[in-house]
Amino acid sequence: TVLTQGTGGVSLFALQFAKMCGARVIATSSSDAKIARLKQLGADVTLNYKTTPDWGKKVRELTGRGVDLVVEVGGVGTLNESIRATRIGGTIAFIGVLAGPASSDSRLPLMVMQQQRLQGVTVGSIEDLQALCDGISMHGVKPVIDKVFAFDEVKDAFAHMASGAHFGKIAIAIG
Structure with missing residues (x-):
């Protein structure tokens, strides 16, 4: 199970790639109109993070244990809820810093207790790019x-x- 945040290009590619790999996708947005479009792209579950500010807790309730992977584009401003949403032993792929500063006390102790991994993600190697291009071509993925x-x-x-x-x-x- 993969959690994607928002409706920018990185988040939508993450949704598309996760579906391509057969994952269940939970996607968030602050806009109900955008949520409808996320569903059209294949999101299995959607949450409006404005109307559900404790969306990490809601994700954990929906999955029963949390997600395997969070594609974290918000940065420290959304990290606390991502930690909450991630299963024991899960991974948070830290890609962006769009949400600004953290709005509350850090949940880093919870991350430690749940043995989660925080993985910084940047541009990969030439081999990674080739594998990405091959997957896009093979599955006909089109950027939004x-x-x-x-x-x-x-x-x-x-x-x-x-x-x-x-x-x-x-x-x-x-x-």
């Missing part, structure tokens, strides 16, 4: 593109990203 901006609209692209209105990748056309 929210909007393409012209190169001279870069400021608008950043403003669109900052608004949080996007669902998937924001692209900038060159040339």
